[in-house]
Structure formats: structure tokens, C-alpha cells
Amino acid sequence: MAVTLKDVALRAGVSRSAVSRTFTDGASVSAKTRDKVEQAARELGYAPSALASALSTGRTKLIGLVSSNFHNPLFLEIFDLFTRGLQDRGLRPLLVNLSGETDPQASLRMLRQYSVDGVIIASSTLPPSFARAFKDAGLPVVHSFGRRLSVPETHVVGIDNAECGRMAARTLRARGYRSIAFLGGPEAATSTQDRLAGFREGAGALAVPATFAASYTFEAGRTAMQAVLGGGAPADAYFCGDDVLSIGAMSALRDAGFGVPRDVGIIGLNDMEIAGWANIDLTTIHQPVADIIASSIDLIVATVATPDLAPEARLFPCRIVERGTLRPLP
Numbered sequence: 001m002a003v004t005l006k007d008v009a010l011r012a013g014v015s016r017s018a019v020s021r022t023f024t025d026g027a028s029v030s031a032k033t034r035d036k037v038e039q040a041a042r043e044l045g046y047a048p049s050a051l052a053s054a055l056s057t058g059r060t061k062l063i064g065l066v067s068s069n070f071h072n073p074l075f076l077e078i079f080d081l082f083t084r085g086l087q088d089r090g091l092r093p094l095l096v097n098l099s100g101e102t103d104p105q106a107s108l109r110m111l112r113q114y115s116v117d118g119v120i121i122a123s124s125t126l127p128p129s130f131a132r133a134f135k136d137a138g139l140p141v142v143h144s145f146g147r148r149l150s151v152p153e154t155h156v157v158g159i160d161n162a163e164c165g166r167m168a169a170r171t172l173r174a175r176g177y178r179s180i181a182f183l184g185g186p187e188a189a190t191s192t193q194d195r196l197a198g199f200r201e202g203a204g205a206l207a208v209p210a211t212f213a214a215s216y217t218f219e220a221g222r223t224a225m226q227a228v229l230g231g232g233a234p235a236d237a238y239f240c241g242d243d244v245l246s247i248g249a250m251s252a253l254r255d256a257g258f259g260v261p262r263d264v265g266i267i268g269l270n271d272m273e274i275a276g277w278a279n280i281d282l283t284t285i286h287q288p289v290a291d292i293i294a295s296s297i298d299l300i301v302a303t304v305a306t307p308d309l310a311p312e313a314r315l316f317p318c319r320i321v322e323r324g325t326l327r328p329l330p
Helices: 005-012 016-022 031-044 050-057 074-088 104-113 128-136 161-174 190-203 218-230 243-255 289-305
Strands: 062-067 092-097 118-122 141-144 155-158 180-184 210-212 237-240 265-270 284-286 313-315 319-321
Touching: 005 016, 005 031, 016 031, 062 074, 062 104, 074 092, 074 118, 074 289, 092 104, 104 128, 118 128, 118 289, 128 141, 141 289, 155 289, 161 180, 161 190, 161 237, 161 265, 161 284, 180 190, 180 218, 180 243, 210 218, 218 243, 237 243, 243 265
Parallel strands: 062 092, 062 118, 118 141, 141 155, 155 313, 180 210, 180 237, 237 265, 265 284
Antiparallel strands: 284 319
């Protein structure tokens, strides 16, 4: 039979209310009583009921984790860090698969049914208005990997995608590339738009043709590069707005007989684990994913505790990771 709160109280020699207070965040209980109750709970194998705690405190400790790209291997790392980070804070993630959806209302209805305490939107493609819908509904929300606005409407944690585009352009120009192009994710994605805008700014007088993949996936990157090759010769170098797009593009180039970097240079973005594999060896821009996720969790915890916290934008710097898909510096 399941161990009950009453069993713990009897073993510890305290009242049931003392046991309840011990396992209620912020409740008053002496150190001596807490030690006795926790020891009794360990001996009996007791774990407090999350449902009972939610009923008494009004907090479920559930955090909705919403994402729209489950086909990109980077998100395995992102989900791993988010779920472990939330669990380490005594919170429980509720994962929502938003693939193919752009209307926040369906997710909002579902998350309300589960009475989540807050929401983290982990997406670089969804617009700021998506996160704003959750805030307008009264739910604490953080948009991870989101677009920064000059005046943020919700908490945003991520990178300056436009600056990453400028970094990529400077890197290609420093290596003497003069025929450069952009291969990005979905054209409507905010990350794609900002990375392309920054890349064109950094390219200066150089013309920058752009090709857009249907999604941030290997197959989409491969298909987009095949379309480029079908229209003629490729550019001398490409900034691919994501590592997995880069790897797909490299696959298409090599199948068509082009060497990387012998004939075509490639620079990606993210620095996912696979980018460093010896058979890929992708030069890329490192995005500090772990820092972004840790900061996002800090912000959602703070916002759940203080719902009227002023919206904050936290941007983390990126850096070039030199590998083997660009010609060396002169």
C-alpha cells in the first residue's frame, strides 16, 4: 500500500500538519521538525503528492515547453537541457509539439487545461506576437531563441541574429570570397529574416542572392541547394542560417561533384555537436545554447514568482568556430 502523510507523521512523532508544512514551499517549520519529517519520509519511501500540493498552494509546478521544430537534431540538446534544468528547480516540463502551427490559441487552450504556472516558447521561427498571446492571457512567458524588439513585449532570451549575419559576411570577405550567397530557413521565420538582413549589411557592395529552405532540416537544406544547382553554377561561398541546413547543402554539393571547401565554402550557425564530427568538420557560428536555456529558466521562475516583472531581453554573444569548410585566411 502507498505510504501516506499520516504514516510519516506517526514515524516522525509529529502532527500531520507539520508534515504538510515540511513539504510546502515557503511554509513555516522548525529545522528540528523538518529533519525528523524528512528522515521519516526517507525511511518509509514517501513522496508528497503533486496533486495535493497543487490544490493547497494553487501552483502545479508545471511549465509548458512549446516548440515548433522537432526535426532538427539541435532540439534534442535543447529539450535535454530544458527538461533537466526545470527538474533541477523542482518544476515539471509539459512538452507541446507545435510543428506546422502558427496560431497560439490551440496551445493556449491546452496549457490552460493543465493549469501550467508558466510557459517557455523555444523557437527561433515564431514571431514576438506568439509569445505576447500567452502574456495577454495572463500566463508568465519567456520566448527562448526569439526575436529581440527595441521595446520587448515579453521576456526574450537568445542571440542577435542580425549580428550573426554580419559576422558570417565579415568571415567570408576576409577569406577573399566575392561571390557569396545566403541559404536560410523558412522565409517567414524571424531568425531567417534577421540573419539575411545582417548578412547583406555585412556584405557591403557585394550582391547577396538568397535561397530559402522549407524548414530547418537536413532534407530541406539539401533540396534548397539542389534547386540552386539546377539553375546554374553555385556561388563561391554560402552562409547557411543553420548547421543542419549547411550539412544538407554540403551533401547536395558533393553529390554534384563540388568539393567543400575546394570549390564552395560553407559557414553555418549553432555549433551543434554533429558540426564537429570529423566527416563534417563545419566552420560555424557558436550559439551559447546552454547559457540561453539556463537564463530562460531563471526568468520563468522569477516571472512566476513576480508576474508583473518588466519584460527583459537577454542576448548572448556568439563567436566563429574555425573548422574545415572555408578556405584559410590569406
